[in-house]
Amino acid sequence: MTEPSRDSRVTTLFPNTLLNRVERLRIVSMRRFTDKRRGEHLHGCSGTSTEFTDYRDYVPGDDVRRVDWNIFARLNRPYLKLYRQEEEMNVVLLVDASLSMSFERKIEQAKGLAGAFGVMGLLGTERVSVAVFNGRENTPARLLPCAGRASMHKVFGFLEKIEAAGDEPLDEGIETFLKYHTGRGIAVLLSDFLTFGDLKRSLNRLTGAGLEIFAVQVLGPAELSPEVDSDVRLVDSETGDTLDVSPGELLEIYSEYREEFQRNLALMCRQRLGRFVSVASTDSLEWVLLDLLRRRGWVK
Amino acid sequence: MNAFGFYAPVYAWLALLAVPLVLFYFLKLKRPRKMTPSLVLWRQVMNDSRVNSPFQRFKRNVLLLIQLFLLALLVLAATQPYWHGKASRAKRLPILVDCSASMAALDKAGGSARLDAARAKLREIVNGMLPDQEFCIISFGRSAHKLADFTNNKRVLLDALAQLKVEDVPGDLESALRVAQAVGRTSPFDQVMLFSDGNLPAQVDFELPFTLSYQKLPPGGQNFGITSLNAQRSPDGAWDVFVRVECSAEAAETPATVELKRDGERVRAETVTLGRGQAQRLIFHVSSESACRLEVNLASDGFDSLASDNRAYLELPAARSLWVFAPASLASYRHALEALPGLRLFPDESGRSGEAVFDLVVTDRPEDRSLDAKVALYVGMVPDAVSGRVGVAREGTTVVDWRRTASALQHVDLTDLLLLEDPRLASDTGEGELESLGFETLVHGGHGPVLLEKRTAGKDAYYFLVHTDHSTFPYRVGFPILVSNLVRQASEAAGLTEMRAALTGVLPPVKLAPNKSYSIEGPDGSKHEERSDAEGALAGIPAPWVGEYSIFDGSDPKAVVGASLLSTHETSLATAGELTFSENLAVSADRAPARVDRALSPTIALIALAVLLFEWLYYHRSAGWFVR
Numbered sequence: 001m002t003e004p005s006r007d008s009r010v011t012t013l014f015p016n017t018l019l020n021r022v023e024r025l026r027i028v029s030m031r032r033f034t035d036k037r038r039g040e041h042l043h044g045c046s047g048t049s050t051e052f053t054d055y056r057d058y059v060p061g062d063d064v065r066r067v068d069w070n071i072f073a074r075l076n077r078p079y080l081k082l083y084r085q086e087e088e089m090n091v092v093l094l095v096d097a098s099l100s101m102s103f104e105r106k107i108e109q110a111k112g113l114a115g116a117f118g119v120m121g122l123l124g125t126e127r128v129s130v131a132v133f134n135g136r137e138n139t140p141a142r143l144l145p146c147a148g149r150a151s152m153h154k155v156f157g158f159l160e161k162i163e164a165a166g167d168e169p170l171d172e173g174i175e176t177f178l179k180y181h182t183g184r185g186i187a188v189l190l191s192d193f194l195t196f197g198d199l200k201r202s203l204n205r206l207t208g209a210g211l212e213i214f215a216v217q218v219l220g221p222a223e224l225s226p227e228v229d230s231d232v233r234l235v236d237s238e239t240g241d242t243l244d245v246s247p248g249e250l251l252e253i254y255s256e257y258r259e260e261f262q263r264n265l266a267l268m269c270r271q272r273l274g275r276f277v278s279v280a281s282t283d284s285l286e287w288v289l290l291d292l293l294r295r296r297g298w299v300k
Numbered sequence: 301m302n303a304f305g306f307y308a309p310v311y312a313w314l315a316l317l318a319v320p321l322v323l324f325y326f327l328k329l330k331r332p333r334k335m336t337p338s339l340v341l342w343r344q345v346m347n348d349s350r351v352n353s354p355f356q357r358f359k360r361n362v363l364l365l366i367q368l369f370l371l372a373l374l375v376l377a378a379t380q381p382y383w384h385g386k387a388s389r390a391k392r393l394p395i396l397v398d399c400s401a402s403m404a405a406l407d408k409a410g411g412s413a414r415l416d417a418a419r420a421k422l423r424e425i426v427n428g429m430l431p432d433q434e435f436c437i438i439s440f441g442r443s444a445h446k447l448a449d450f451t452n453n454k455r456v457l458l459d460a461l462a463q464l465k466v467e468d469v470p471g472d473l474e475s476a477l478r479v480a481q482a483v484g485r486t487s488p489f490d491q492v493m494l495f496s497d498g499n500l501p502a503q504v505d506f507e508l509p510f511t512l513s514y515q516k517l518p519p520g521g522q523n524f525g526i527t528s529l530n531a532q533r534s535p536d537g538a539w540d541v542f543v544r545v546e547c548s549a550e551a552a553e554t555p556a557t558v559e560l561k562r563d564g565e566r567v568r569a570e571t572v573t574l575g576r577g578q579a580q581r582l583i584f585h586v587s588s589e590s591a592c593r594l595e596v597n598l599a600s601d602g603f604d605s606l607a608s609d610n611r612a613y614l615e616l617p618a619a620r621s622l623w624v625f626a627p628a629s630l631a632s633y634r635h636a637l638e639a640l641p642g643l644r645l646f647p648d649e650s651g652r653s654g655e656a657v658f659d660l661v662v663t664d665r666p667e668d669r670s671l672d673a674k675v676a677l678y679v680g681m682v683p684d685a686v687s688g689r690v691g692v693a694r695e696g697t698t699v700v701d702w703r704r705t706a707s708a709l710q711h712v713d714l715t716d717l718l719l720l721e722d723p724r725l726a727s728d729t730g731e732g733e734l735e736s737l738g739f740e741t742l743v744h745g746g747h748g749p750v751l752l753e754k755r756t757a758g759k760d761a762y763y764f765l766v767h768t769d770h771s772t773f774p775y776r777v778g779f780p781i782l783v784s785n786l787v788r789q790a791s792e793a794a795g796l797t798e799m800r801a802a803l804t805g806v807l808p809p810v811k812l813a814p815n816k817s818y819s820i821e822g823p824d825g826s827k828h829e830e831r832s833d834a835e836g837a838l839a840g841i842p843a844p845w846v847g848e849y850s851i852f853d854g855s856d857p858k859a860v861v862g863a864s865l866l867s868t869h870e871t872s873l874a875t876a877g878e879l880t881f882s883e884n885l886a887v888s889a890d891r892a893p894a895r896v897d898r899a900l901s902p903t904i905a906l907i908a909l910a911v912l913l914f915e916w917l918y919y920h921r922s923a924g925w926f927v928r
Contacts, residue, residue: 100337194338223337233331236339243339243346244331254345261341 011156013115014285022116022289025299026124029089029186029212030273055079090129090145090185091121092211094177095162097134099237100194102164104220106281110190111159113216113279116289117188118155120299122148127183130158133173134166145183167238171197174206184210193217193265203272213274214298217265220281226254307380307430307899314375321371325364366915373908381900382430392450392489394436394480395422397464398496400471401441401804401870405497405520405605414517415466418495421515426457428899436483440476441467441844442805450487467844468608468804470867471499473879477506484510498875498889507882514879516889522551524574524600525609525871526558528581529801529864533588537619539799541584543596543612548873549577554602560584561595577872588619593860608846609871613862614801622791625671626662630679632774633662636783642796643787660790662783664767674793675760677708677786680767682723683752685737689729690748692765697722697746706742706753708762708785712778714743721766723748739763758809758837760789804846804863809839812851812858819854823847 009016058067058078068081093114101107114130121128128151130143143158170191187206193199193215206213228250234243262278269276277296279288293299306312336342403415422437429435434450437460448460473494480492491511498516528544545558553575560568572580586594594614604610622643626634637645646658661673664680682690699714725731725748731741734749742762743751752763773779791797802808812818814836821827823845832838843849843863851859865871878888 103335103337106337192337194340196340220337223341226336231331232334234336234339234342235333237335237337239339241339242333243342245342245346250345253348254341257341257344257348261344 010153011115012160013112013156018116018286018289019119021286022119023123025116025120025289025294027091027117027120027126027186027214028297028300030275052081052083054082056082088147089124089126090183090211091117091124091126092181092183092185092187093117093128093130093159094174094187094189094191095130095132095159096170096173096189096191096193097132097162097164098166098168098170099134099164100192101218103237104222104281106192106218106220107162107164109218109279109281109283109285110216111162112285113218113288114188114190115156115159116285117214118159119152122146122152122155126185128155129181130155131173131177131181132162133168133170133177134162134164135168142177142180169197170195171199171202174202178205178209181209185212186214187211188214188216190216190218192219192223193261194223199265200268203268203274207272207274213269213272213276215265215269215274215276217262217276217278218281219278224258224280226251305382307382307432309379311378311380312375314378315372317375318368318371321367322364325367363915363919366911370908370911370915373904373911377901377904377908380430381904382428383900390489390491391432392434392436392487394438394450394483394489394492395425396444396473396476396480396492396494396496397422397437397439398471398473398494398500399439399441399464399466400499401466401468401608401865401867402471402497402499402520402606402873404466404468404608405523405873407518407605408521409603411521413466414497414520415464417517419461419464421517422461422495423458426454426461429454429457430899434487436480436487437461438476438479438483439464440472440479442469442472442475444472444476444479446479446483449483466608468846468863468865469844470870471496473500473504474506477504477508481509497873498877499870499873500876500879501869502876502878502880504879504881508885508887512879512887514887514889516875516877519550519875520548520873521603521605522554523548523605523609523871523873524551524554524556524598525604525606526596526598526612526864527579527609527866527868527871529594529596529612529614529866531586531594531614531616531799533619533797534585538588539586539616541586541594541614541616543582543584544579545572545574545582545598546579546868546871547574547577548605548871551575551577552602554600556598556600558582559597559599560586561597562586562592564593564595586616588616591618592616593862595862605873606871609865609867611846612801612864612866613848614799614864615795615862616799617795620796622660622787622794622796623658624660624662624787624790625658625668625673627665627668630662630664630769632769632779633679633783636780637662637787639780640784640787642791659794659796660786662786673790674758675762675786675790677762677764679764680770681763682765683739683754683763686734686739686752689726689733690765691724691726693722693724693747694720695722696720699750700744700746702743702751703741707760707789708753708782709742709751710781710785712781712785713776714773714778717776718772719745719750719766720770722746723750723765725749756835758811758835758839760793762786801864801866802843802861803867804843804865807841807843807849807861807863809837810841810851810859810861812836812838813853816853818858819852821850821852823849 010019055068058080062080066080067078071079095110095114097107101110118128125147127145127147129145132141143155146154170193203213228245228247231246234245266276275298277292397418399415404413406413426435429452431452434452435457436450437448437457438444438446447463448456451457489510491513493513493515495515495517497519524545524547526543527546528542531539531541534540543558545556551574553573555571555573558570558572559566568584570582574580594616596612598610623646624637624643625646626637628647634645637643658671658673661668661671661676663678666681682692697719699717702709702714723745734741739752739754741749742753750765752765754761768774812832814832814834817829817831818838819827820830820841830838830841838851841849846863846865848860848862850857878886880886
């Protein structure tokens with residue numbers, strides 16, 4: 001089967017074949033942060049869904065419409081029939097679009113993953129919203145919560161327009177985002193996490209806001225294994241700061257620090273009952289979504 | 301004394317160039333800028349203690365350090381540093397190089413000769429000389445030659461070193477020191493350096509006016525050689541040829557073959573075994589029927605470090621009677637001569653005067669002075685050269701003293717000899733004037749010389765200024781002894797009783813046609829011209845190498861003379877660790893190898909070039925043309 005042309009693709013974020021497979025995936029939430037709105041996520045409390053859970057004795061004040069009259073006819077005692085409560089969950093896609101994400105297709109990888117999580121959320125009848133951090137002076141570009149398959153194009157369109165620019169640190173972006181956000185659920189945080197800011201506080205705030213953290217770190221090949229052949233002056237793409245680096249044993253030390261940094265990020269997420277995974281911008285979306293995240297239990 | 305010195309320390313101010321170098325380094329240092337997503341990780345890395353270790357800090361500025369090191373090297377080279385030699389820095393240094401036969405000795409089989417080792421050392425010294433230094437090179441064997449006058453031109457000095465060549469002669473250090481002393485009169489110096497293997501006489505009759513640095517080269521290996529070759533007439537009329545072979549003190553016992561060739565044809569060979577300085581004498585019996593040329597070769601079965609002492613040459617004349625002329629007027633002499641065997645006296649009984657050339661002439665007739673003879677005794681005649689300075693008075697006198705060691709007066713007692721004639725020196729004449737004319741007084745009378753001797757090339761003439769018939773001498777025992785001494789001397793001069801091999805250095809005079817040029821071809825093929833004197837003697841032919849020297853008249857061969865080393869001292873390769881000069885001044889060989897001031901600038905410049913190449917390869921390679 002030939003791949004459809006670019007014009008016939010539903011989105012530029014990933015091919016239709018991958019979209020078809022992503023549509024069958026669902027996000028697995030560990031903490032079940034849900035809103036009181038009806039949704040597809042079963043709540044621990046009894047609810048109004050059609051899924052039966054248990055019986056209990058009738059007590060005055062209960063809705064008599066929930067009395068199981070068949071039981072009453074046989075036992076002459078009123079019992080109340082209980083059903084599962086199905087509530088709605090927010091899927092917040094937080095995309096770091098600072099200038100550092102413009103390197104080595106990191107932003108494209110982040111947008112593709114965000115689109116995939118968006119599809120999974122929309123088709124799971126979740127309320128999917130998107131927030132993009134890229135400008136310190138501007139409020140984050142946001143896509144207000146939306147739900148249903150019909151919103152898929154809206155989510156894709158919003159994501160496709162994202163361009164990496166600006167110098168807003170991730171932590172500041174999260175703080176600003178939480179000022180406007182309401183609702184519980186999961187927060188898919190797509191970033192390289194290369195920030196001088198205090199990520200602990202930001203992750204605490206996200207957890208406190210009832211959002212389970214799904215942190216996805218996207219790094220480019222130059223960040224995973226940089227090449228320094230001669231004396232160079234490294235320039236920070238966001239701050240413009242410079243640093244003189246010479247070749248030598250630095251690369252080994254850099255690798256040690258990167259691995260330590262990733263271990264700390266994973267630890268911070270775990271301590272907040274969240275998840276962390278690091279992918280390369282060169283990794284295929286298909287492998288990340290259908291293999292890596294499935295094996296990690298992020299999606300099913 | 302400091303180990304280092306600087307010939308041009310004024311150029312140290314060039315070190316100030318470090319200031320602009322550092323300035324330009326930091327002003328011009330432009331690292332390529334490389335955009336990176338974030339410096340978060342890099343800052344942590346750069347704050348790591350491992351990155352900030354002193355070595356890592358050094359690596360960060362290694363380019364600047366290399367450039368500063370390069371500048372330091374160039375400044376150091378500009379100041380022209382040098383190692384101090386053993387002695388104070390000599391601005392003028394004559395170098396005496398021993399080129400005697402022993403300097404050709406090899407240290408081992410296939411090894412290098414002593415002279416080559418000296419040459420290599422001298423090249424090193426010349427290459428390291430400083431601009432204000434001047435060296436003079438004097439080589440010496442039997443005599444000394446100045447190969448290069450004082451100069452700081454390395455090319456001239458190196459060319460002079462290339463001319464150094466071993467001569468197969470014993471070394472004469474005195475002549476070299478005298479040449480150095482003569483050079484010092486025009487170009488004063490304080491120190492002289494001597495390069496030798498030490499095969500020199502330990503006693504040197506020379507007053508050192510300068511400091512002598514004696515650089516003794518390592519000795520050669522074991523050596524075997526011929527140290528003596530002569531022949532004596534045996535009672536049966538043939539020749540007994542005596543050959544003496546010796547070896548150096550360090551030589552292990554090794555068999556050797558001594559081969560005798562007569563006119564190029566091998567006639568005899570003997571095997572000897574020598575070791576640890578032993579010597580052995582061999583005797584060969586050679587017929588004397590005809591003149592012949594003998595060549596003796598020594599071939600050792602083991603290593604022999606010196607080749608020049610393995611050959612020797614000896615010319616043997618044919619046997620004949622000694623031809624003696626004594627006129628009938630000297631009846632006493634004829635009577636004494638007739639009693640001696642092996643001679644033929646002229647005029648003989650038939651009155652024949654024989655040839656015009658005699659071996660011995662004894663006469664009291666002035667007209668017989670024209671007779672040619674190797675030995676002549678003129679009785680009652682005053683030589684023309686001293687006739688104005690010596691007169692003969694008709695008065696009696698006695699012999700005051702005589703030279704008992706003179707060849708003609710050996711065992712002759714002249715005590716109480718009465719003379720009826722009295723030779724007298726002129727009042728204004730001293731014996732020194734006679735000596736200046738070439739006359740040596742053998743017998744002193746009361747007022748002047750009685751017997752004079754004059755030696756010229758190929759002739760020994762004695763002059764009795766008084767007639768012996770006017771004395772008691774013919775009646776004394778000493779008279780026949782004198783006659784016998786003269787006969788023996790004439791026999792030796794004629795080569796009829798004993799022959800010795802000619803030595804290298806200068807060939808013995810050869811009798812040829814008078815006043816004629818001859819071409820002499822040496823054993824190495826070199827040719828040069830010599831001219832015979834009025835008496836036909838071709839004398840003073842240089843013979844620096846062992847071998848046969850051919851004398852040609854045009855292309856016509858006239859004579860062949862062999863020259864041999866025959867030096868016990870050279871063959872022994874014995875070395876003198878200490879040379880003793882006049883007034884017991886001793887000079888010991890330097891224990892350390894020769895160390896003169898050595899310029900370090902070339903070495904430093906080479907290091908600087910290497911650093912520059914490293915810097916260029918390491919830092920500019922990526923942008924370099926050769927990568928492409």
